[in-house]
Amino acid sequence: MTDLQSDDLRNAIQFHGHLCPGLSLGFRVAKAALRELNAARPQDEELVCIVENDSCAADAIQFITGCTFGKGNLIFRDYGKHVYTFFNRRTGQGIRISEDYRGFKGDERFPALKKRQEAGKDVSAEMQAYKMEKAATILHADEKEIMTITPIASDPPREARVRGSVRCAICGEKFMESRGRVKNGKIVCISCFEKG
Numbered sequence: 001m002t003d004l005q006s007d008d009l010r011n012a013i014q015f016h017g018h019l020c021p022g023l024s025l026g027f028r029v030a031k032a033a034l035r036e037l038n039a040a041r042p043q044d045e046e047l048v049c050i051v052e053n054d055s056c057a058a059d060a061i062q063f064i065t066g067c068t069f070g071k072g073n074l075i076f077r078d079y080g081k082h083v084y085t086f087f088n089r090r091t092g093q094g095i096r097i098s099e100d101y102r103g104f105k106g107d108e109r110f111p112a113l114k115k116r117q118e119a120g121k122d123v124s125a126e127m128q129a130y131k132m133e134k135a136a137t138i139l140h141a142d143e144k145e146i147m148t149i150t151p152i153a154s155d156p157p158r159e160a161r162v163r164g165s166v167r168c169a170i171c172g173e174k175f176m177e178s179r180g181r182v183k184n185g186k187i188v189c190i191s192c193f194e195k196g
């Protein structure tokens, strides 16, 4: 159950650009993670999150938990799954959250709207109303109905390290050492390596 007037939610919507079902799911997951791991939104790298998708939900996770790409405590694994794993480095505690909202399935309105959209009809207002309704349902849902939280025992991924950079022999731009490729005996960046 979420307070729809909360600053957190308002700010997460602003960060993401719109309210949608995906953002709402990510918001619920992020809030549950902070609670389970006894963490506030960390300023440092206390929390680590592994996201297994890059949907709208990931934006809420970044905004609410403070796990971001830039800080190196958000790790993306492209598995296409709605699974989020969090670690608290301070306590060593870890949880896996599997999001499992079932409200889209069996709702005939979405395929019907899609069909009319494909036929050239302007359904944007109805589509928007549909999404807002789903978002509200998700924000109000009982947590157990939209996710499963399991404690995990494995160790958190290692702290983000600052790696050295080298200059590409072809374009002259700097890149992270570990991303170097060898082309005709020279160290080059991935973009140059993949060009012809």
Ligand SMILES: [Zn+2]
Residues within 6 Å of the ligand: 016, 018, 019, 020, 021, 022, 023, 056
């Ligand atoms: Zn979205």
Ligand SMILES: [Zn+2]
Residues within 6 Å of the ligand: 168, 169, 170, 171, 172, 173, 188, 189, 190, 191, 192, 193
């Ligand atoms: Zn290059």
